Amino acid sequence: EPEVTQTPSHQVTQMGQEVILRCVPISNHLYFYWYRQILGQKVEFLVSFYNNEISEKSEIFDDQFSVERPDGSNFTLKIRSTKLEDSAMYFCASRGGQGAENGDTQYFGPGTRLTVL
Amino acid sequence: AQSVTQLDSQVPVFEEAPVELRCNYSSSVSVYLFWYVQYPNQGLQLLLKYLSGSTLVKGINGFEAEFNKSQTSFHLRKPSVHISDTAEYFCAVSRSGAGSYQLTFGKGTKLSVIP
Numbered sequence: 001e002p003e004v005t006q007t008p009s010h011q012v013t014q015m016g017q018e019v020i021l022r023c024v025p026i027s028n029h030l031y032f033y034w035y036r037q038i039l040g041q042k043v044e045f046l047v048s049f050y051n052n053e054i055s056e057k058s059e060i061f062d063d064q065f066s067v068e069r070p071d072g073s074n075f076t077l078k079i080r081s082t083k084l085e086d087s088a089m090y091f092c093a094s095r096g097g098q099g100a101e102n103g104d105t106q107y108f109g110p111g112t113r114l115t116v117l
Numbered sequence: 118a119q120s121v122t123q124l125d126s127q128v129p130v131f132e133e134a135p136v137e138l139r140c141n142y143s144s145s146v147s148v149y150l151f152w153y154v155q156y157p158n159q160g161l162q163l164l165l166k167y168l169s170g171s172t173l174v175k176g177i178n179g180f181e182a183e184f185n186k187s188q189t190s191f192h193l194r195k196p197s198v199h200i201s202d203t204a205e206y207f208c209a210v211s212r213s214g215a216g217s218y219q220l221t222f223g224k225g226t227k228l229s230v231i232p
Contacts, residue, residue: 004160042223043161045221048219056219104149105166106220108160110159
């Protein structure tokens with residue numbers, strides 16, 4: 001069964017450093033998402049991406065964040081200058097869209113745990 | 118905007134007993150409703166979803182949920198739980214229809230099944 005994959009599973013970085021979290025969505029999916037879950041808190045939406053551009057973003061997704069789909073398979077989240085409060089589990093998700101089987105369902109990857117020291 | 122309330126942060130239940138995890142939502146537009154499960158140190162797995170039609174939806178692992186529009190609820194139920202059901206359960210809502218609509222999650226309910 002196709003699945004969303006994410007690398008690395010755990011990233012440790014120093015405050016102020018740049019990090020790139022990588023995701024490979026399910027092939028042929030059209031909509032891509034990043035969410036985060038701070039330890040002990042609920043899952044929060046960061047950004048959605050469709051047709052090579054951001055379609056929605058939350059208040060959390062400020063100028064320090066960016067997303068990119070550099071090729072036909074990868075979907076990345078970059079944090080330019082990490083802060084302590086960026087420590088969280090980051091989930092990537094993808095959705096097929098209309099015409100796709102279960103096109104309305106977002107499928108999640110296993111997450112990347114980011115620890116900012 | 119949508120919001121989701123999961124009133125119970127933790128639910129302990131004995132093995133083979135029934136369980137209900139409560140979810141209420143708020144939205145000014147039509148919505149899709151989802152339940153996801155998160156096992157320890159894993160990602161989110163879809164349990165079931167309501168899009169339209171029958172208000173009783175069945176999902177994986179013997180779970181079911183009922184959409185109640187008048188009460189704006191989407192409670193999750195299982196008639197007999199197993200140890201393996203120990204996990205955190207998240208209710209989520211999105212706008213219905215086409216588009217890249219985000220999911221809004223509740224705070225989650227930790228289900229602990231006691232042997």
